[in-house]
Amino acid sequence: MDVKIARTAGFCWGVRRTVDQVMDVADHAGRPVVTLGPIIHNPQAVARMQEKGVRTVNAIAEVEAGTTVVVRTHGAVKSEMEAAKARGFEVVDGTCPYVKYPQAMAQRLSRQGYHVVIVGDANHAEVKGVISYAEGPCTVVRPGAPVPDLPDKKVAVIAQTTCIGADFERIVGALALRHKEVRAVNTICSDTEERQDDARQLAREVDAVVVVGGKNSANTRHLAEICRAIQPRTWHVETEEELRPEWFRGCGTVGISAGASTPDWVVEGVAQRLRKLA
Amino acid sequence: MDVKIARTAGFCWGVRRTVDQVMDVADHAGRPVVTLGPIIHNPQAVARMQEKGVRTVNAIAEVEAGTTVVVRTHGAVKSEMEAAKARGFEVVDGTCPYVKYPQAMAQRLSRQGYHVVIVGDANHAEVKGVISYAEGPCTVVRPGAPVPDLPDKKVAVIAQTTCIGADFERIVGALALRHKEVRAVNTICSDTEERQDDARQLAREVDAVVVVGGKNSANTRHLAEICRAIQPRTWHVETEEELRPEWFRGCGTVGISAGASTPDWVVEGVAQRLRKLA
Numbered sequence: 295m296d297v298k299i300a301r302t303a304g305f306c307w308g309v310r311r312t313v314d315q316v317m318d319v320a321d322h323a324g325r326p327v328v329t330l331g332p333i334i335h336n337p338q339a340v341a342r343m344q345e346k347g348v349r350t351v352n353a354i355a356e357v358e359a360g361t362t363v364v365v366r367t368h369g370a371v372k373s374e375m376e377a378a379k380a381r382g383f384e385v386v387d388g389t390c391p392y393v394k395y396p397q398a399m400a401q402r403l404s405r406q407g408y409h410v411v412i413v414g415d416a417n418h419a420e421v422k423g424v425i426s427y428a429e430g431p432c433t434v435v436r437p438g439a440p441v442p443d444l445p446d447k448k449v450a451v452i453a454q455t456t457c458i459g460a461d462f463e464r465i466v467g468a469l470a471l472r473h474k475e476v477r478a479v480n481t482i483c484s485d486t487e488e489r490q491d492d493a494r495q496l497a498r499e500v501d502a503v504v505v506v507g508g509k510n511s512a513n514t515r516h517l518a519e520i521c522r523a524i525q526p527r528t529w530h531v532e533t534e535e536e537l538r539p540e541w542f543r544g545c546g547t548v549g550i551s552a553g554a555s556t557p558d559w560v561v562e563g564v565a566q567r568l569r570k571l572a
Numbered sequence: 573m574d575v576k577i578a579r580t581a582g583f584c585w586g587v588r589r590t591v592d593q594v595m596d597v598a599d600h601a602g603r604p605v606v607t608l609g610p611i612i613h614n615p616q617a618v619a620r621m622q623e624k625g626v627r628t629v630n631a632i633a634e635v636e637a638g639t640t641v642v643v644r645t646h647g648a649v650k651s652e653m654e655a656a657k658a659r660g661f662e663v664v665d666g667t668c669p670y671v672k673y674p675q676a677m678a679q680r681l682s683r684q685g686y687h688v689v690i691v692g693d694a695n696h697a698e699v700k701g702v703i704s705y706a707e708g709p710c711t712v713v714r715p716g717a718p719v720p721d722l723p724d725k726k727v728a729v730i731a732q733t734t735c736i737g738a739d740f741e742r743i744v745g746a747l748a749l750r751h752k753e754v755r756a757v758n759t760i761c762s763d764t765e766e767r768q769d770d771a772r773q774l775a776r777e778v779d780a781v782v783v784v785g786g787k788n789s790a791n792t793r794h795l796a797e798i799c800r801a802i803q804p805r806t807w808h809v810e811t812e813e814e815l816r817p818e819w820f821r822g823c824g825t826v827g828i829s830a831g832a833s834t835p836d837w838v839v840e841g842v843a844q845r846l847r848k849l850a
Contacts, residue, residue: 462748463748463749466745466748466754466756467740467741470741471740474757475757478753479752480749480753482749
């Protein structure tokens with residue numbers, strides 16, 4: 295069976311940067327290292343870091359004195375950043391610069407009197423962080439959800455960096471019709487867009503698609519959604535162990551796409567297993 | 573045959589205001605009165621004004637000294653307003669305040685560095701006027717036309733006051749996805765929206781619709797479009813003389829909607845003729 299890997303599959307620039315940071319800190323800190331939440335949404339990558347002695351904590355309150363705190367790719371809520379500083383921890387800020395951008399926009403636009411709308415998942419770490427920077431009314435609209443009635447004349451719209459473009463488009467348009475002024479700042483990261491475009495293209499060219507990445511990874515789940523809409527034979531797996539030969543019966547070519555938090559070695563493992571299938 | 577007239581059929585507040593202004597000036601000016609372009613897009617109403625001696629000119633260059641110049645509901649291009657002042661004419665500004673708003677926005681947003689997009693018809697007097705207030709790049713996008721590729725990061729979107737909401741929604745959404753920042757100011761006048769909502773509702777309740785108003789009136793044509801999408805038996809007429817009995821064969825109830833520039837007496841004429849049809 296032929297295997298075709300999407301050009302943009304695997305670690306994005308921001309994830310690679312944070313993973314390098316945490317590995318470097320683990321090797322050189324000479325003291326305990328914790329990450330505030332799982333560093334990226336990939337259980338296999340997190341397991342590798344644990345092997346290096348890096349622990350994951352859920353809140354600054356759990357951290358002991360003398361520890362180095364790494365903020366994960368998705369960022370953290372403002373009060374946790376402040377608590378880490380107040381308690382004097384060494385903080386390595388692994389927040390992706392593309393996530394810093396919506397955080398800064400939430401703050402700036404709310405200071406300018408806009409009701410801030412975030413298109414994304416209110417339960418996602420990145421969005422929780424972004425919300426915490428808004429200094430006025432802030433509403434999260436889930437892609438696909440009805441557009442809410444907001445009482446404000448001025449509404450600003452930003453997006454989770456991994457949002458699907460069409461969802462942002464729909465929600466901005468609908469709000470623009472209902473409010474006197476809508477200011478949309480497209481905070482979808484260009485890596486996400488390219489990766490989605492590549493996945494879309496790949497899905498058109500193959501007989502089945504395997505999307506590799508954490509089941510808890512928003513951007514990986516979006517890739518699977520996008521591919522499935524084009525090629526119904528789309529499977530979302532975390533590792534090669536989940537692959538079932540019967541999924542690929544009669545397939546000449548299988549495409550692989552992978553989330554921004556999926557390590558290359560996990561993608562390669564999936565590719566090797568697929569190549570061995572008749 | 574039953575006739576049902578939409579609640580919002582006929583002169584809007586802005587048109588009534590301008591027509592009152594020009595009638596008042598014609599009665600009391602004591603000198604020649606001209607309107608810069610047809611005062612409203614309704615041949616019947618314009619004819620009534622001509623009976624009072626009000627002439628229509630196409631440009632300030634045509635106006636003789638000692639004349640009072642009335643600016644029409646749709647406004648005028650900035651250079652013509654300036655020329656009228658420079659030549660010392662008494663100017664009665666009949667520009668609808670709802671049209672002043674996109675004019676002011678085109679100026680303000682272009683000064684703030686936005687590429688200004690106007691959703692509307694580039695050949696319409698209102699849009700020509702609005703364009704003239706932009707002090708930087710300005711692009712008109714016709715509803716239904718493909719969204720253009722613009723080189724700028726910051727794009728502001730405004731609309732012709734009589735734009736159909738769904739067209740504004742679509743174009744704002746598409747631009748928001750392509751540009752770093754899109755600032756949409758909804759300049760569709762609320763009268764237009766209400767009138768369109770009423771027409772939509774009416775079209776659902778009747779066996780045929782007559783939309784009354786100037787064939788050159790953008791807002792009247794939009795009403796006809798909206799009604800026709802719901803009730804294919806929709807007719808756009810300027811006066812009752814165009815009505816054909818065969819259009820209404822088998823109809824129990826006929827609905828009437830009318831543009832913002834259609835005088836009440838023209839609507840009433842259509843209603844009376846319809847009531848007489850078997």
